[in-house]
Amino acid sequence: MVVSFLHQLxxxxxxxxxxxxxxxxxxxxxxxxxxxxxxxMTAYQKRQSRFxxxxxxxxxxxxxxxxxxxxxxxxxxSTANTFSAILTMKHxxxxxxxxxxxxxxQVLGKGKPSAGKERLSQRFLQINVVLVFLILFxxxxxxxxx
Numbered sequence: 001m002v003v004s005f006l007h008q009l010x011x012x013x014x015x016x017x018x019x020x021x022x023x024x025x026x027x028x029x030x031x032x033x034x035x036x037x038x039x040x041m042t043a044y045q046k047r048q049s050r051f052x053x054x055x056x057x058x059x060x061x062x063x064x065x066x067x068x069x070x071x072x073x074x075x076x077x078s079t080a081n082t083f084s085a086i087l088t089m090k091h092x093x094x095x096x097x098x099x100x101x102x103x104x105x106q107v108l109g110k111g112k113p114s115a116g117k118e119r120l121s122q123r124f125l126q127i128n129v130v131l132v133f134l135i136l137f138x139x140x141x142x143x144x145x146x
Contacts, residue, residue: 013054029041086138101124
């Protein structure tokens with residue numbers, strides 16, 4: 001029960017921050033600060049990324065513990081049964097989301113800002129928002145399948 005609670009808590013922090021940033025904070029910053037919004041968003045994302053990265057690590061650790069507890073779990077990236085196949089899809093989407101977040105933070109967030117980096121960062125954020133909804137759907141499907 002504790003592991004499940006922690007997994008859900010990490011998911012809420014990670015996914016909640018991503019959705020809040022995309023749907024609320026970034027548009028509000030553009031409205032309130034205009035051209036200065038980039039400066040605000042850079043500072044915000046630097047601070048927020050600590051929570052995101054910690055949550056991602058927590059999700060990986062608690063997710064491994066939860067998978068091992070399930071009798072339907074075959075092995076990592078298995079498609080041996082419905083549960084394992086759905087879990088594999090979820091893992092692949094989470095890996096893609098983590099990868100986008102890392103590239104955005106470590107590559108696009110470093111060095112001199114540019115319009116190209118800004119557009120790519122926005123595109124990564126949009127893709128990550130879509131992935132979040134797909135991951136949540138996969139989680140619901142996984143719960144229904146088990």
